[in-house]
Amino acid sequence: MVSFLKEAEELFEEYKDYIPTHREICEIIENKEFLTKEDLAKLLNVSSKEDIMLMAKKAQKLTRENFGKVILLYAPLYIANYCQNGCVYCGFSCRKKYKREKLSFEEIENELRKMKEEGIDSVIILTGEDRINSSVEYIEKACRIATDFMSEVSIEVYPLYEEEYKRLSSIGVVGITVYQETYQREDYDKLHPFGPKKDFEFRLNAPERALKAGFHEVCVGPLLGLSHPKKDVLCAILHAEYLLDKFPKAEISISFPRFRSAGTDFTPSYTVSDKEFIKFLLIARLYLPRVGIVVSTRERPSLRDVLIDVCITKMSAGSKTTVGGYAEEKDEDAEAQFEVEDRRSVSEVVDVIIRKGLRPEFTNWVKGVKSV
Amino acid sequence: MFEIGGKRLKSRLFVGTGKLPDYSLIEKMYYEAGIEVFAVAVRRIGPNTKHTKNVLEYIPKDATIMVNTSGAQDHKEAVKIAMIGRELTDSDWVKVEIEKDTKYLFPDSFETLKACEILVKEGFKVFPYIYPDLNLAKELEQIGVEAVMPLGSPIGTNKGIGCEVLLKPIINEIKIPVIIDAGIGRPSHAAQAMEMGAEAVLINTAIATSADPLKMAIAFAKAVEAGRLAFEVGILKEYEYAQASSPLEDFISG
Numbered sequence: 001m002v003s004f005l006k007e008a009e010e011l012f013e014e015y016k017d018y019i020p021t022h023r024e025i026c027e028i029i030e031n032k033e034f035l036t037k038e039d040l041a042k043l044l045n046v047s048s049k050e051d052i053m054l055m056a057k058k059a060q061k062l063t064r065e066n067f068g069k070v071i072l073l074y075a076p077l078y079i080a081n082y083c084q085n086g087c088v089y090c091g092f093s094c095r096k097k098y099k100r101e102k103l104s105f106e107e108i109e110n111e112l113r114k115m116k117e118e119g120i121d122s123v124i125i126l127t128g129e130d131r132i133n134s135s136v137e138y139i140e141k142a143c144r145i146a147t148d149f150m151s152e153v154s155i156e157v158y159p160l161y162e163e164e165y166k167r168l169s170s171i172g173v174v175g176i177t178v179y180q181e182t183y184q185r186e187d188y189d190k191l192h193p194f195g196p197k198k199d200f201e202f203r204l205n206a207p208e209r210a211l212k213a214g215f216h217e218v219c220v221g222p223l224l225g226l227s228h229p230k231k232d233v234l235c236a237i238l239h240a241e242y243l244l245d246k247f248p249k250a251e252i253s254i255s256f257p258r259f260r261s262a263g264t265d266f267t268p269s270y271t272v273s274d275k276e277f278i279k280f281l282l283i284a285r286l287y288l289p290r291v292g293i294v295v296s297t298r299e300r301p302s303l304r305d306v307l308i309d310v311c312i313t314k315m316s317a318g319s320k321t322t323v324g325g326y327a328e329e330k331d332e333d334a335e336a337q338f339e340v341e342d343r344r345s346v347s348e349v350v351d352v353i354i355r356k357g358l359r360p361e362f363t364n365w366v367k368g369v370k371s372v
Numbered sequence: 373m374f375e376i377g378g379k380r381l382k383s384r385l386f387v388g389t390g391k392l393p394d395y396s397l398i399e400k401m402y403y404e405a406g407i408e409v410f411a412v413a414v415r416r417i418g419p420n421t422k423h424t425k426n427v428l429e430y431i432p433k434d435a436t437i438m439v440n441t442s443g444a445q446d447h448k449e450a451v452k453i454a455m456i457g458r459e460l461t462d463s464d465w466v467k468v469e470i471e472k473d474t475k476y477l478f479p480d481s482f483e484t485l486k487a488c489e490i491l492v493k494e495g496f497k498v499f500p501y502i503y504p505d506l507n508l509a510k511e512l513e514q515i516g517v518e519a520v521m522p523l524g525s526p527i528g529t530n531k532g533i534g535c536e537v538l539l540k541p542i543i544n545e546i547k548i549p550v551i552i553d554a555g556i557g558r559p560s561h562a563a564q565a566m567e568m569g570a571e572a573v574l575i576n577t578a579i580a581t582s583a584d585p586l587k588m589a590i591a592f593a594k595a596v597e598a599g600r601l602a603f604e605v606g607i608l609k610e611y612e613y614a615q616a617s618s619p620l621e622d623f624i625s626g
Contacts (some may be wrong), residue, residue, distance in 0.1 A: 063530045064581040068391020151418050216445070248473030250444045290475050302383030350423040357392050363418025365443060 002204065004238040005183060007037070012231050013273070015041035020312050024048040025051045029058050029286065030074030031199035040237060042286045044230045044279075057293055059285040059311045066290050069358045072314040073349065074122035076156070077111055078323045079103045083128030087181075089226065089259065089266040092128040096264065101323040102133055108142050112149040114326040118318050118346045120363035122152035124177060126312060129158035129197055136164045140171065147172045151363040154217065158196065159206035165213035174365045175217035178206045179257065182227035183235035187269075191226055207239075211247040216365060218243060218252055219294055224277070225259030233280045240284075240291050253292030254284050260298050260341070274303060285311040297321075304342055305352050317342075317349035376549050376571065377465055377497040377518040379436060384566065385596045386438065386551065388576030388588065390416060391528075395430040397585050402432045405589040409436045411467055411574060414457040415443040422441050428461060437463040437500060444470045446480075447487035454491055466491060467521065467553075467574075468500040477527040477554075479506050485515075492516045501553055504538035506545060513546045520546070521574065523554035524565060528577040530557025533564050543569040559588075559595030566599025567607055 020028070020042045028039045035043075046052060068290060080102040083092045103111065115123060123146055127134035139157055146153040154175035155168065165176070182188050185200055192198045207218040220239050222232035234257065240254045258277060259268045272280075281293055295304055295312050297319040320326050321340055342349075355358045373380050376475035380530060385417035386409040387401060391539055401407045420426050433435055439457030447470065454466040454606065466621055472480040484500050485508065491498045497518045504522040522542055529615055533602050543550050549571030554561050557578045563571050575592055582588040 064391075065530065068577065068580050069393035070391060117422070121418055121421050139557060199456065216443070244473075244475060248475065250472060251474055260620070290477075347423065354394075357393050359395070360424060361418075362421050362424060363416055365415050 002201070004242040005204075005235055008183070008235040008238045011037055011041040012234055013044070016230075017045075018042055019045050019047075022048070022051060031052055031254065032045070035287045037079050037238070039281065041234060044234060045285050046279060049275075052275065054110070054284040055279070055286060056310050059282045060309065062066065062275075062285055062289040063311050063313065067292075067313045071308050071312065071353050072122065072360050072361050072364055073120070073317045073353075074152070074154075074314065075115055075118075075120045075316055075319055075346070076124045076126050076321065077108075077115065077146070078126045078321060078325065079108055079111075079303075080127040080130070080138075081136040081306065081323050082130040082133035083195070084130050085128070085197040085215070086193045087195070087197060088191055088193065089223075089264060089268070091263050093264065100133075102138075103142075103324055105132075105141060105145060107324055107327070108145050109149075110327040111324060112146055115318075119350070119362065120318065120346060121150055122154075122364065123150045124154045124156050124175075124316075126156045129195065129311050131158070131196070134158075136160065136167070140167055143173050144171055145170055148200055152365050155364045159203050159211070161303060162209040162213050165210045165215060169210075169214035174215065175219065175251075176207065176210045176215055177219040177253075177255075178210075179221050179223055179255070180204055180236070180239070181223045183222060183232050183239070184227040187227040204239075204261075207243055208246070211243065211250050216251060217292075219252060219255055219292070220252070221255040221294075222255065224256050224272045224280075225270050227269070228342070229270050229272050229276065229280070233283070237284055239289055240288055244288070244291070251292060252288075253294050254288070255294040255296065256280050256284075257296055264371050278307070281307065297340045300341040301344055301352075305356075308353060308358065309356055315349070317344070318346035323371075376572065377436075377499070381408050381436070383593060383596070384437060384572040384600055385562070385589075385593050386411060386572055386574040388410045388440070388574060389413075389427060389575035389580075390440075390614070391576055392585060393442060393580065395425070395427050397589075398427075398430045398435075399432055401589045402435050402585050402626065404586060405593045407435075407462045407574075407589060407593065409438055409465075411440045411576070412457075412461065413440045413442045414460065417457070417460050418591070426574040434615050436465060438465040438467050439463055440467045440469055441487070442469040442471070444483075444487075446470065447483045447490065450483070450487040451490050451494075454487075454496060457493075465497045465499065465518075468498060479503055479523070481490055481505065484508075485511060488517050500517065502580070504535050504542060506538075506541045509542045509546050509550075513548050517548065517552050519549040519571065521551045521553035524552045524561065527554040529555050530559055531555050531576055532561035536568065537563075539570075539626030540568060559591045562592050562600035563595040563602075565601050566596050569603055572596075 156177040292313045294314045379435045388411040441450040441453040471481045472478045525531035552565040552570045553574040
């Protein structure tokens with residue numbers, strides 16, 4: 001499983017100082033149907049605006065050919081923020097002292113009802129990592145309720161065992177998101193000083209366990225800023241490719257969330273500029289034309305609006321990142337896992353998508369198929 | 373007029389709806405391009421929301437819905453999706469699409485065959501999306517599918533008829549209609565498919581992602597019609613050298 005990490009490491013080392021010429025970039029982008037891993041490593045070092053625009057043009061073409069003029073919309077539902085992890089950067093870290101909450105099943109239903117009223121039909125259920133307060137049984141029951149309301153239910157919870165994923169898959173949960181945070185072991189170790197999340201490989205292997213258990217869709221990626229961004233992007237892209245190769249029928253998505261402050265005093269070692277961020281998304285599209293690319297409300301509206309024209313296939317809208325944030329007004333900044341930059345309503349996001357000649361879509365999977 | 377799946381149709385252009393920028397185009401295509409068959413991915417038949425209406429609400433009642441099982445990973449899922457699709461649409465036309473992978477979206481022949489066997493028995497009008505594989509096409513014909521839908525080239529690639537030498541034997545050898553599906557990027561590709569003797573073509577990406585989907589649908593409809601007419605008249609043989617319009621033989625034999 002970790003062979004792709006070694007490969008990424010070697011590639012990165014070999015090409016980290018390699019600056020491709022404009023001609024070489026044109027050759028890669030315009031004449032190749034599929035990029036090689038070496039091309040991928042080289043493109044990470046592209047910096048001129050002209051070359052990035054060239055990449056954008058090709059990325060847009062590939063996105064439209066493979067995904068059409070459709071943007072899938074979803075919203076996250078945070079059902080609990082109990083956490084046993086001491087992650088130094090996260091707003092849910094158990095080191096952070098604030099009121100921990102866990103929604104009752106009735107509250108979960110209220111949240112879902114409110115989300116449904118806003119037009120959401122695809123939800124991701126999130127918890128912190130706490131097997132006692134947010135047990136698998138609790139998550140399973142929450143997902144069962146969600147499947148009554150939504151056409152599509154996914155999870156972004158702590159890594160589970162294959163048998164546990166099977167339980168969720170059997171009740172109709174179709175997708176999981178597991179961010180590796182960083183693919184660099186040493187940094188990972190420092191950033192996660194204690195708690196179950198410290199197990200790098202258990203997390204890294206979670207997508208594979210989920211796909212083996214019957215999940216249709218997996219989203220992977222790093223949290224940009226925690227470690228060397230280019231290296232993490234390279235690892236994430238090769239991770240997605242590894243999963244595609246091993247589970248060719250699965251739908252793999254990739255996302256590059258950038259670090260956002262979450263009420264901790266953590267300052268990331270790296271910052272990722274808009275230009276770099278855009279370039280990373282374009283490279284992902286060029287290298288993996290059929291992989292979904294997700295952008296969350298961590299990014300500001302103007303940037304998200306531009307990206308949906310180019311390479312994004314799925315985005316969150318109207319997100320609340322506090323527990324119980326849909327049914328009642330909460331102080332988002334004080335209790336959220338991260339700061340939301342795009343606070344527009346679902347309606348506002350939908351309007352933008354339509355204005356751009358695209359179709360907002362809330363359904364991607366057939367409800368009930370997993371109960372075959 | 374031609375007959376397929378128990379229906380008499382005028383247009384041999386079938387259109388997929390999955391990649392359309394706006395479902396209201398469906399009605400325009402029906403009235404202005406004469407398209408009568410619309411393929412609808414069951415996975416995308418969502419309920420009405422505050423912001424979007426169910427795709428089925430846009431399909432004229434006299435049009436034919438071909439439910440599509442795309443997203444199915446095996447025959448069991450495909451059968452289940454077809455059942456759900458029939459319930460939702462009241463249409464028994466089903467395009468069996470079970471992909472082997474998400475990179476090329478190539479059909480999984482083994483699972484497709486199994487799904488078709490079950491769906492034919494369940495009374496569906498079955499239209500399997502397949503590789504251009506004559507043996508598979510023959511087996512499906514035996515099972516009792518309505519038509520086979522071999523790919524022209526991989527889905528969404530706009531590469532056109534990339535495997536004529538494999539498609540032609542299927543058109544020649546089997547009695548049921550052959551609908552070329554996937555990869556057709558230009559009206560001229562569609563005309564080529566029809567000239568080869570395909571009964572119909574199914575297009576999605578080339579229309580849906582064009583700058584003007586309605587106009588492009590009309591262009592495709594005309595190309596399909598032209599290709600079919602040419603096929604019916606008989607396409608002339610190609611020659612290596614110029615052929616005189618008043619051959620020399622006429623003078624010699626006279």
